Amino acid sequence: MTTILAFAILLVTTLLVLGNLRTVAHDTFEALSSAVLRLRHSGNPGAKLAFAALWVLIFALSYLL
Template identity: 80%
Template sequence: MMTTILAFAILCATTLLVLRNLRTVAHDTYEAVASAAVRLRHSSKPGAKLAFLTLWVLIFGLSYFL
């Protein structure tokens, strides 16, 4: 029971921190995605890197939404 309460408190605190700094988080995310897109465009193996990116998005998406 105590572990559940602690986990829920950490989840709530993290969510509040992200929502409080949502503009900064969105700007940093945009910069990271734009930079990754430029590097992907100029790399020699875009298919492999795109597959690796898709894998990570899938892992984080499923862990967050399930």
């Protein structure tokens, strides 16, 4: 039952994202450009990039596996 529920949630979420792909792409671009702008003006960009890469890795692995 849990597996069926998890697949249903994954399917609905995927359909919602694909249905609003243009909005998701625009919001992602805006978020990334503002994050890069803040990163350029703050100190210690290496640690912040490593932290961001960790979160991207977590989300990518949770979605793909």
